[in-house]
Amino acid sequence: MKKLDIAKTVQLIIFLILTLVSIDLVLLDPELYHMAGSDTRVRFLCGVLWLVLLLSFAFLLTDFILLSSYKKDYRELNHVVHSDPVAGIANRFSCDALIDRYLDKPLPDHMGCIMFDLTNLRDINRRYGHMQGNILIRDFSNILHLTSLDLCFVGRNGGNKFLALFEDCSQEKLQLFLDRVQQKTDAHNAREGAYPIVYQYGIAFEDGEAAPTITELIALSNQRIYKEEQQDYE
Known part of the structure; x- marks a missing residue:
């Protein structure tokens, strides 16, 4: 062109x-x-x-x-x-396209991943309908998009799962991103009449043999979503 x-x-x-x-x-x-x-x-x-x-x-x-x-x-x-038609951010296809760049290769030292689970989405869908659930997805996606600028790639990985992939990662960047997400989520939840955003996350970074490839890095971050104690990168 x-x-x-x-x-x-x-x-x-x-x-x-x-x-x-x-x-x-x-x-x-x-x-x-x-x-x-x-x-x-x-x-x-x-x-x-x-x-x-x-x-x-x-x-x-x-x-x-x-x-x-x-x-x-x-x-x-x-x-x-x-682009995901509901979330308005990168869809599963875009996530896979980025992941494909690192398939069949050793994981670079600077790669980091955070998987998010929008944990109250099913409850919102059940109580108020899928239209309100879609609004919740879009609001959370906007938060992830705004907070990811100059830090990482974010996309909806399907359902209530969201992926943040850091190609030039550090513990400081991970914590900065998480702090931004929490601040904007708190601001959203404080709005009158807003349905609350409730999420959990799992982090995988500098895990050595536990995550030698990109797929195992993502899988590890997904497994850590539901652990009671998450890693502290402060």
Whole structure:
């Protein structure tokens, strides 16, 4: 798509140069200008040439409009493919695409993972309906998205599970992220009439042989969600 943009831009530049040159030849050359004014054949030839230039400009403009439309459709399609329709953040497909980059490879030392469980989602669905449950998912997803900026990748891993994957991890980044999530969750829960967000999480980072691959790292963080005592990274 980028190469096509460049090609069309080059075509437009060449067209404009040719147009300016042709106008200069007619207007700045007195003899040619006189011929165009007195000879019907020359006028006809100039008219045909300028008509061709005008049509060429129209065709190029149409190409740019169509290309812009295609790019917009592509972005929308890409968003649909990679974004969860309820949560509004990366979906399972996007999570798997990131995980695939590390499959069949030793886990880098700087990889960390946090799995979240929106623990009261089933209760909200049962009491108030799935529409309210979807609102809860979207609110929690917004919190994860806002708090993950410049820190990690976040996505909905299906159901009430959410994944935060740190490609350049440290204990400080993990704690900063968790603190941000807690602060924004507390602010959300303090709003009048808001259904509370209740979550648990599990952390896997620097676990050595316990998590030698990316899939085992994620599985380990998922297992730790329900442990009563979570690791402290302060």
